[in-house]
Amino acid sequence: MSVVVELEQVQQFYGKLQVLHDMSWQLQAGEIMGLFGHNGAGKTTTVRLILGLIRQSGGKVRVLGGDASDAQVRQQIGFLPENVMFYPQLTGYETLSHFARLKGADHSQVLGLLEQVGLTAAAGERVKTYSKGMRQRLGLAQALLARPKLLLLDEPTVGLDPIATIELYRLIGQLRDEGSSIIICSHVLPGVEPYIDKAVILARGHLEAVGNLQQLREQAGLPVRIRINGPGAGFEHPQLLEHQPLAGDWHEFSVPAAAKLPVLQELLKLPLEDIEIRPPSLEDIYRFYMEKASAVGVAGVQQ
């Protein structure tokens, strides 16, 4: 697997203000990576470094095997900004044709890209009539012009309803399956969780965690929650961390991940109506690292 983006001991200053501290991580080819952090954590700064819009104050930023500021490298990157602007009077087709001209991309891609993002039927409609979901898909098509190897998506699902969010992430998943490497910045963690291969979590310019969800769960050591519908009021087990009675006949038990099976085996001896096992979510992991960052004095961390 080849490395598409590599940050090595990257530091970034704006004047005297240091906003990235010795940041090191890698994105491998064909991965979808989530870049997460509180407001002001340094995500946009990181994206701007990868896009070659600013140059790092220290350390190395390697993108697609070259320097991020190299024009040939930049041509291979597609970017969907958080608030992509379109001329409302232009149709979807005219909009994408316009971006193709701006980027020097081959115009023959336009119809294919509109089809890829599900906008063929609406290609002749003016963008002002598009829903937010359609505009985001048009934005994605714009980012896909010139067939980039690396895609950077900033809050791609902000303002989208749950179905439009799922549709957009399915499309992003297809792009990964076709070989694109993708970085997604998002504050909407439950939406993005099923789609990412790896997460990078920042707090105040420091790398707090990097890895796939399973690795992050293990590193954070967060408990697994087991919910049962049944007679759990008197249930006891030496490994139990917490017992929370819920509505109806439901009970929630928190157990260390390593104790999940022994506790489950005991619970299954009860006459249960139902059982649910909830591993720590991306949001749980994120909260854990934000709290850890505040506890060690990374001041001003807010979610």
Ligand SMILES: Nc1ncnc2c1ncn2[C@@H]1O[C@H](COP(=O)(O)OP(=O)(O)OP(=O)(O)O)[C@@H](O)[C@H]1O
């Ligand atoms: N051009 C700039 N000049 C000075 N300081 C800046 C500049 N751009 C960003 N900063 C500061 O750098 C820090 C990191 O900002 P950045 O925009 O990278 O954070 P972010 O994680 O993208 O935040 P958000 O989620 O709010 O977009 C913040 O303290 C911000 O105020």
